[in-house]
Amino acid sequence: MAIPKSAERSEVGAHQGSGEIRLVDVTKKFGGSYAVQNINLTIPHGSYCCLLGPSGCGKTTILRMIAGHETPSSGEIFIGDQMMIGKRPVERGTAMMFQSYALFPHLTVLDNVAFYLKMRGVGKEERRQKAEEMLQRVQLDHLKDRMPGQLSGGQQQRVALARSLITNPKVLLLEEPLSALDEFLRLKMRGELKSLQNELGITFVHVTHTQPEAIALADMVVVMDTGRIDQADTANVIFDRPKTPYVARFMGGQNVLTGTVESLSGGLARLRNADGATFEAATGALEAKAGSPMSIAVRRDRIKLRKRLADQVLSAVNEISGIVDSTEYQGSYIKVTVDLGGGVFVVNVSDSEYFVDAVVRGDLVTASWTTADVHTLSKVDMGAIDDPYLDATQ
Amino acid sequence: MSASPSYGSRPWTFYVLATLFTLFVIFLYGPMIAVLILSFQGPSASLVFPLRDPSFMWFDELFNPRRTGDVVGAFNRSLPLAILVMFLTVLISVTAGFAFRRRFKGATAIFYTAIASLIVPGLVLSIGTLVTFRYLGMSANWYTSALGAHLSWALPFGLLIMFAVLGRLNPSYEEAAFDLGATKWQIVKEVVVPIVFPGMIAVALFGFTLSYDEFPRSWLTVGTKNTLPLEIWTMTTNVTSPALYALGAVTTFVSFIVIAVALASIILIQRKRFRGK
Numbered sequence: 001m002a003i004p005k006s007a008e009r010s011e012v013g014a015h016q017g018s019g020e021i022r023l024v025d026v027t028k029k030f031g032g033s034y035a036v037q038n039i040n041l042t043i044p045h046g047s048y049c050c051l052l053g054p055s056g057c058g059k060t061t062i063l064r065m066i067a068g069h070e071t072p073s074s075g076e077i078f079i080g081d082q083m084m085i086g087k088r089p090v091e092r093g094t095a096m097m098f099q100s101y102a103l104f105p106h107l108t109v110l111d112n113v114a115f116y117l118k119m120r121g122v123g124k125e126e127r128r129q130k131a132e133e134m135l136q137r138v139q140l141d142h143l144k145d146r147m148p149g150q151l152s153g154g155q156q157q158r159v160a161l162a163r164s165l166i167t168n169p170k171v172l173l174l175e176e177p178l179s180a181l182d183e184f185l186r187l188k189m190r191g192e193l194k195s196l197q198n199e200l201g202i203t204f205v206h207v208t209h210t211q212p213e214a215i216a217l218a219d220m221v222v223v224m225d226t227g228r229i230d231q232a233d234t235a236n237v238i239f240d241r242p243k244t245p246y247v248a249r250f251m252g253g254q255n256v257l258t259g260t261v262e263s264l265s266g267g268l269a270r271l272r273n274a275d276g277a278t279f280e281a282a283t284g285a286l287e288a289k290a291g292s293p294m295s296i297a298v299r300r301d302r303i304k305l306r307k308r309l310a311d312q313v314l315s316a317v318n319e320i321s322g323i324v325d326s327t328e329y330q331g332s333y334i335k336v337t338v339d340l341g342g343g344v345f346v347v348n349v350s351d352s353e354y355f356v357d358a359v360v361r362g363d364l365v366t367a368s369w370t371t372a373d374v375h376t377l378s379k380v381d382m383g384a385i386d387d388p389y390l391d392a393t394q
Numbered sequence: 395m396s397a398s399p400s401y402g403s404r405p406w407t408f409y410v411l412a413t414l415f416t417l418f419v420i421f422l423y424g425p426m427i428a429v430l431i432l433s434f435q436g437p438s439a440s441l442v443f444p445l446r447d448p449s450f451m452w453f454d455e456l457f458n459p460r461r462t463g464d465v466v467g468a469f470n471r472s473l474p475l476a477i478l479v480m481f482l483t484v485l486i487s488v489t490a491g492f493a494f495r496r497r498f499k500g501a502t503a504i505f506y507t508a509i510a511s512l513i514v515p516g517l518v519l520s521i522g523t524l525v526t527f528r529y530l531g532m533s534a535n536w537y538t539s540a541l542g543a544h545l546s547w548a549l550p551f552g553l554l555i556m557f558a559v560l561g562r563l564n565p566s567y568e569e570a571a572f573d574l575g576a577t578k579w580q581i582v583k584e585v586v587v588p589i590v591f592p593g594m595i596a597v598a599l600f601g602f603t604l605s606y607d608e609f610p611r612s613w614l615t616v617g618t619k620n621t622l623p624l625e626i627w628t629m630t631t632n633v634t635s636p637a638l639y640a641l642g643a644v645t646t647f648v649s650f651i652v653i654a655v656a657l658a659s660i661i662l663i664q665r666k667r668f669r670g671k
Contacts, residue, residue, distance in 0.1 A: 088575070094573075
């Protein structure tokens, strides 16, 4: 949210030092099962970090362990250079914004924001004045005497933010902060969160299961799968060069293809898939062996699609053929889903290209791409694991 | 099926159910209203309708007894007993409710043990209490044995209400307070108790009325001096005047006041929460 330049940061409980978060071999068990296992992660000071993954992947558990609402079964958590295990949230310099906002229903907006100061024994006049200043910063001072139940979702979220920020944290922890808002507000608040983080310069850790949200906000995206980190990098790298088939599928925007390595030469591997189509890929750092399987990813928007005549034979490298299953208009591009017989292949065709010779359901088509647009995955794809959620992409 | 469109005329079941409901309301409030009317009976002292020469003489008889029993004395025992039961029920239910928020070993067994006393017939419990007190060499009294017997009745209700109320309380509130630096005691005092306060009033209401109206569990446990329900029962056998109705009217009135106060405070709290100051 836009914060007037003149507004000074509250001095109450100012935390010195770095908001760098370091998790070392962190494991959390609930009963007999692991919520997260051997997590090693460093979130740089002052960065916007998104923990991304489907429900149950352990992202919220990590957030709650950083906040001090959950204690790891083993491992260490540092903020700055201090070990935080066993410390209370306020001692950690963290503040958490809950998914439900958890505004106290019996207190006015002003008293909700002043709660932290009240717990510290700050006098009524002083704490109300400070809380009012904080409410001005989120532009809600005109609602200070309302009860939380009278506010809209967006307003409640601003109050929750103000209530967290009054603790002057080094680290702000956000638990699915945008999930309770409608689409319009979600985009608006997304922008406001990002500019707030820029303004404050503190570390934000944001848990979400929505890929576009993570890409739009984060300096660092941490993609999680059932209790482990699959990849942690900038949004651009995660989207463009996913490390594993899981990340490629989860982030969307990629087609994952698997074949057997036929030959290797000059850093290029030639693959052949079960249908006989051949692909070329730069092996890079990956150790490829002839005869072993390998998976590659091709971005959906780097693929050429053309209609194919029934008697045409597929011969070229980096080509695949199938029948159009559906087309979905997305405004600037058209999402064309091609049925390969043994799987689906998605091509995002720009609208200008698409309408030159539009394909429709049932058309026989050929998709082709260049070797430069192929990206090698470090693991062999084990299939889409019958999980519709993973294949659901923007 | 007819092809003509229906504009929502009421089905026959509406009339059947409306009749049933009317009968239910008459059964619920009819006796109370009859007693209330007859309590204003004139000097004819007739115990049945019609009401002749309405007067307050039987209320006067109640508070300045000549022929009736010790109504004022009974009231002076029933009221403190009900208030005592109310406070203990709230205190124990709320603290037990907190304990049960964390699942601990044997929680289910303890819960059913507490609830099971509801199914023990009151008169049997009354006899059992008296026998036990005799065996232990203690004399039955309204503030000892009767208090215990009443708690065995009011507490399970209080526990059930409090479990429901605290079960619905989102743990995020407590975590948010902890996140903002509140100590354990501050979390209870500043967050949990204010939020569940309407539930606590409901528990208090149950505690009070269940004790104030209790007959079977009071029967042998109050000792030599009667509580109000026992006094009324004694009067039905001894006193054959409309003073009986006057007493019924007064006790019902007290119960109504308690319920009205409780409900009004719950509504006030809710209104404040959703409409602001």
